[in-house]
Amino acid sequence: MKNSETKTAAREHHIERAWCKGCGICVHFCPKQVHKLDEEGKACAVRPEDCIGCRLCELRCPDLAIEVIDRQAADRQGKDHE
Amino acid sequence: MPARDYIRERFFPHMWCPGCGHGIVLNALLRAVEALGLDKKNFVMVSGIGCSARISGYVDFHSMHTLHGRALAFATGIKISKPELNVIVPMGDGDAMAIGGNHFIHAARRNIEMTAIVMNNRIYGMTGGQFSPLSGYGTMGTTAPYGNIDHGFNTVDLASSAGATFVARTTTYHARELADFIGQAISHPGFSVLEVLSQCPTQFGRRNKAGDAPEMLESYRTGTARIDSKKKRENPDLIERGIFVQKELPEYCREYERIISKARGE
Numbered sequence A: 001m002k003n004s005e006t007k008t009a010a011r012e013h014h015i016e017r018a019w020c021k022g023c024g025i026c027v028h029f030c031p032k033q034v035h036k037l038d039e040e041g042k043a044c045a046v047r048p049e050d051c052i053g054c055r056l057c058e059l060r061c062p063d064l065a066i067e068v069i070d071r072q073a074a075d076r077q078g079k080d081h082e
Numbered sequence B: 001m002p003a004r005d006y007i008r009e010r011f012f013p014h015m016w017c018p019g020c021g022h023g024i025v026l027n028a029l030l031r032a033v034e035a036l037g038l039d040k041k042n043f044v045m046v047s048g049i050g051c052s053a054r055i056s057g058y059v060d061f062h063s064m065h066t067l068h069g070r071a072l073a074f075a076t077g078i079k080i081s082k083p084e085l086n087v088i089v090p091m092g093d094g095d096a097m098a099i100g101g102n103h104f105i106h107a108a109r110r111n112i113e114m115t116a117i118v119m120n121n122r123i124y125g126m127t128g129g130q131f132s133p134l135s136g137y138g139t140m141g142t143t144a145p146y147g148n149i150d151h152g153f154n155t156v157d158l159a160s161s162a163g164a165t166f167v168a169r170t171t172t173y174h175a176r177e178l179a180d181f182i183g184q185a186i187s188h189p190g191f192s193v194l195e196v197l198s199q200c201p202t203q204f205g206r207r208n209k210a211g212d213a214p215e216m217l218e219s220y221r222t223g224t225a226r227i228d229s230k231k232k233r234e235n236p237d238l239i240e241r242g243i244f245v246q247k248e249l250p251e252y253c254r255e256y257e258r259i260i261s262k263a264r265g266e
Helices: A025-029 A056-060 A071-081 B021-036 B052-057 B071-081 B093-099 B101-110 B155-162 B175-187 B201-207 B213-223 B230-234 B252-263
Strands: A011-015 A035-037 A043-045 A066-070 B043-047 B062-065 B086-092 B114-120 B166-171 B191-197 B224-226 B239-246
Touching: A011 A043, A025 A035, A025 A056, A025 B213, A056 A066, A056 B021, A056 B175, A066 A071, B021 B052, B021 B086, B021 B114, B021 B175, B021 B191, B043 B052, B043 B071, B052 B062, B052 B086, B062 B071, B071 B086, B071 B101, B071 B114, B071 B252, B086 B093, B093 B101, B093 B114, B093 B155, B101 B114, B101 B155, B101 B191, B114 B175, B155 B166, B155 B191, B155 B239, B166 B175, B175 B191, B175 B239, B201 B213, B213 B224, B224 B230
Parallel strands: B043 B062, B043 B086, B086 B114, B114 B191, B166 B191, B224 B239
Antiparallel strands: A011 A066, A035 A043, B166 B239
């Protein structure tokens, strides 16, 4: 994959704001510093284009509030259904 | 959350504190059940009392929230009457090892097919931070303001000695390993015990200067090592993670069926 392609955010981070309690685990352990806590203390993906898709934020979220969506996989799945 | 089909969304956000490890256990459990591809209607979760026990309210399985320490006894009744069900019994360290200690060792001795998950946060969190049988010597709690003088149990050794046929330990930091071990424990045809070191930043962390949730997770990374790993050999004091026991012995429900057939002269 070319670098330019990865920089157009291949993944989307769906964060359930009402469920997030702002513990900061996703922020602390993200190897690419994709997340930060916003002014309300909720997790927010500020650099989604840097995400490498390890899903550690999703797996370690104690609030079950994060889902990493692989756009290309989602597109492929969409095409399969057409 | 990919495993939304397996939760009761109406009860979210859950009641656990920010950064509580029990949420990570729930997260991994849902993934493990999803990966096994089993029908959620065939799962029963039976819990006792405590922060850990609240997990049974969040899963969309059959569930029972029972008496403190007695979850394994209720679960035994369910499993004996409907052996086709997968029975999961999440317990806290106090629930499993203190008030439920006797049920725990005897369920292990019988080798009844169910999955006991000991969510070990080393404290009675819900009641205000009293020390538990897994707090360990020298830790602080509301009932040990000058330091705890009780020595802790080793859950893995206790479960192994009591006869559990699957015994494993991991932590909430090792989230993938956690989901893998939960899956293996559910699939095991006998009594399986999985101890999960699960951080309690509010009650244990604060009193023991263990830091916030990310710091406590970091301590699981640095303070544990896989069985027989180089890291463990070089640092013998590290807590071991991995599968300690995995063997097959006659399972209680199947043995019970055999006795019934024999008594009927079949």
